[in-house]
Amino acid sequence: MNQFHVGMQVVCIDDKVPLAGGSTVKDANITEGQIYSVRWVGMAHLYTIGDYLGVKLEGVDSKFGGVWGVPDAPYSARRFRPLVSDPLAWARQIAADPNGALPDAPEGPKRKVREEVTV
Numbered sequence: 001m002n003q004f005h006v007g008m009q010v011v012c013i014d015d016k017v018p019l020a021g022g023s024t025v026k027d028a029n030i031t032e033g034q035i036y037s038v039r040w041v042g043m044a045h046l047y048t049i050g051d052y053l054g055v056k057l058e059g060v061d062s063k064f065g066g067v068w069g070v071p072d073a074p075y076s077a078r079r080f081r082p083l084v085s086d087p088l089a090w091a092r093q094i095a096a097d098p099n100g101a102l103p104d105a106p107e108g109p110k111r112k113v114r115e116e117v118t119v
Contacts, residue, residue, distance in 0.1 A: 029062055042054060048068065
Protein backbone atom coordinates (compact mmCIF):
# COMPACT_ATOMS: atom_id res chain seq x y z
CA MET A 1 0.00 0.00 0.00
CA ASN A 2 1.35 3.43 -0.97
CA GLN A 3 1.17 5.91 1.90
CA PHE A 4 3.02 8.73 0.10
CA HIS A 5 1.62 11.65 -1.92
CA VAL A 6 3.00 14.75 -3.60
CA GLY A 7 3.49 17.58 -1.11
CA MET A 8 3.75 15.23 1.87
CA GLN A 9 6.55 15.88 4.33
CA VAL A 10 8.74 12.85 5.00
CA VAL A 11 11.74 12.16 7.19
CA CYS A 12 14.75 10.23 5.91
CA ILE A 13 15.39 7.05 7.89
CA ASP A 14 18.17 5.57 5.72
CA ASP A 15 20.91 7.67 4.10
CA LYS A 16 23.25 4.76 3.41
CA VAL A 17 24.23 3.57 -0.07
CA PRO A 18 25.30 -0.08 -0.34
CA LEU A 19 28.60 -0.81 -2.05
CA ALA A 20 30.05 -3.98 -3.50
CA GLY A 21 31.41 -6.19 -0.75
CA GLY A 22 28.73 -5.30 1.77
CA SER A 23 30.03 -1.93 2.95
CA THR A 24 28.00 1.30 2.83
CA VAL A 25 28.63 5.03 2.45
CA LYS A 26 26.44 8.03 3.30
CA ASP A 27 24.35 9.33 0.41
CA ALA A 28 25.69 12.79 -0.45
CA ASN A 29 22.25 14.23 -1.27
CA ILE A 30 20.05 13.17 1.66
CA THR A 31 20.60 13.03 5.42
CA GLU A 32 19.05 10.70 7.96
CA GLY A 33 16.68 12.63 10.25
CA GLN A 34 16.24 15.47 7.72
CA ILE A 35 12.71 16.45 6.64
CA TYR A 36 11.88 16.64 2.92
CA SER A 37 8.79 17.31 0.77
CA VAL A 38 7.75 14.77 -1.86
CA ARG A 39 7.59 16.19 -5.40
CA TRP A 40 6.89 12.90 -7.21
CA VAL A 41 5.81 9.41 -6.18
CA GLY A 42 5.32 6.32 -8.31
CA MET A 43 6.64 2.97 -9.40
CA ALA A 44 10.18 3.04 -10.75
CA HIS A 45 12.51 0.49 -12.29
CA LEU A 46 16.27 0.16 -12.43
CA TYR A 47 17.66 -3.03 -13.86
CA THR A 48 20.12 -3.28 -10.98
CA ILE A 49 17.40 -3.36 -8.29
CA GLY A 50 14.19 -4.06 -10.22
CA ASP A 51 10.80 -2.48 -9.58
CA TYR A 52 10.28 -0.33 -6.49
CA LEU A 53 8.06 2.42 -5.11
CA GLY A 54 10.04 5.62 -5.58
CA VAL A 55 9.91 9.19 -4.39
CA LYS A 56 11.58 12.34 -5.67
CA LEU A 57 12.15 15.17 -3.23
CA GLU A 58 11.75 18.94 -3.53
CA GLY A 59 15.12 20.59 -4.07
CA VAL A 60 17.01 17.28 -4.32
CA ASP A 61 18.46 15.79 -7.51
CA SER A 62 19.43 12.24 -6.61
CA LYS A 63 22.25 12.29 -9.20
CA PHE A 64 21.64 8.55 -9.24
CA GLY A 65 20.70 6.51 -12.26
CA GLY A 66 22.41 8.59 -14.95
CA VAL A 67 24.65 5.66 -15.86
CA TRP A 68 21.50 3.60 -16.47
CA GLY A 69 19.78 6.29 -18.53
CA VAL A 70 17.49 7.48 -15.72
CA PRO A 71 18.78 10.86 -14.55
CA ASP A 72 17.43 11.98 -11.15
CA ALA A 73 16.20 8.46 -10.41
CA PRO A 74 13.71 8.25 -7.55
CA TYR A 75 14.84 7.20 -4.11
CA SER A 76 13.28 4.03 -2.74
CA ALA A 77 10.31 5.03 -0.59
CA ARG A 78 11.45 2.53 2.07
CA ARG A 79 14.18 5.06 2.94
CA PHE A 80 11.55 7.56 4.19
CA ARG A 81 8.66 7.70 6.64
CA PRO A 82 5.80 10.19 6.67
CA LEU A 83 6.38 13.03 9.11
CA VAL A 84 3.83 12.69 11.88
CA SER A 85 3.14 15.72 14.01
CA ASP A 86 2.47 14.82 17.60
CA PRO A 87 -0.65 16.66 18.80
CA LEU A 88 0.05 15.54 22.38
CA ALA A 89 3.69 16.62 22.51
CA TRP A 90 2.83 19.63 24.67
CA ALA A 91 1.07 17.39 27.23
CA ARG A 92 4.06 15.04 27.40
CA GLN A 93 6.34 18.04 27.92
CA ILE A 94 4.20 19.32 30.80
CA ALA A 95 4.15 15.85 32.35
CA ALA A 96 7.94 15.65 32.06
CA ASP A 97 8.43 19.12 33.58
CA PRO A 98 5.40 20.13 35.66
CA ASN A 99 7.13 23.30 36.89
CA GLY A 100 6.30 24.98 33.62
CA ALA A 101 9.20 25.00 31.17
CA LEU A 102 8.17 26.14 27.71
CA PRO A 103 7.35 23.15 25.50
CA ASP A 104 9.66 22.40 22.59
CA ALA A 105 6.80 21.24 20.35
CA PRO A 106 5.41 23.84 17.94
CA GLU A 107 1.95 22.23 18.22
CA GLY A 108 1.60 22.92 21.93
CA PRO A 109 0.53 26.01 23.82
CA LYS A 110 3.13 28.22 25.40
CA ARG A 111 2.83 28.89 29.10
CA LYS A 112 4.91 30.95 31.47
CA VAL A 113 6.63 29.73 34.57
CA ARG A 114 4.56 30.62 37.59
CA GLU A 115 6.35 32.97 39.99
CA GLU A 116 6.19 32.42 43.70
CA VAL A 117 4.34 35.18 45.51
CA THR A 118 5.25 35.85 49.12
CA VAL A 119 2.73 37.54 51.36
